[in-house]
Amino acid sequence: MPYAIDGTELVRKRREKIKEPEEYRVILLNDDYTTMEFVVKVLMVVFHKKEEDAVHIMLDVHQKGKGIVGVYPYDLAFTKANQVHAMARKAEFPLKCVVEKA
Ligand code: TYC
Numbered sequence: 001m002p003y004a005i006d007g008t009e010l011v012r013k014r015r016e017k018i019k020e021p022e023e024y025r026v027i028l029l030n031d032d033y034t035t036m037e038f039v040v041k042v043l044m045v046v047f048h049k050k051e052e053d054a055v056h057i058m059l060d061v062h063q064k065g066k067g068i069v070g071v072y073p074y075d076l077a078f079t080k081a082n083q084v085h086a087m088a089r090k091a092e093f094p095l096k097c098v099v100e101k102a
Pocket of ligand 1: 028029030031032033034035036039058059062095
């Protein structure tokens with residue numbers, strides 16, 4: 001080490017290293033086959049939305065083609081996307097969502 005660093009410098013360096021987790025958007029995609037009722041259920045079960053909010057999000061996706069459902073750290077975003085696809089597969093609906101970096 002070419003020079004000594006004091007306690008304050010060490011604390012500053014350690015603080016600078018702490019990064020907030022990067023965030024990822026989970027985006028729900030519209031399709032012509034999944035029922036509105038099922039989409040609302042998925043939004044309530046997987047994303048913990050209140051029924052009123054779930055209906056609003058579902059209608060927005062239905063009208064616009066896609067919409068952001070939530071923003072999460074990487075692992076949680078992909079876990080939720082997988083849960084959506086697992087529920088959809090089981091119910092034989094083609095419902096899809098995608099994850100993108102926020
Ligand atoms: N478009 C579907 C219908 O009319 C409803 C729907 C909404 C499907 C949102 C997917 O992400 C979706 N039954």
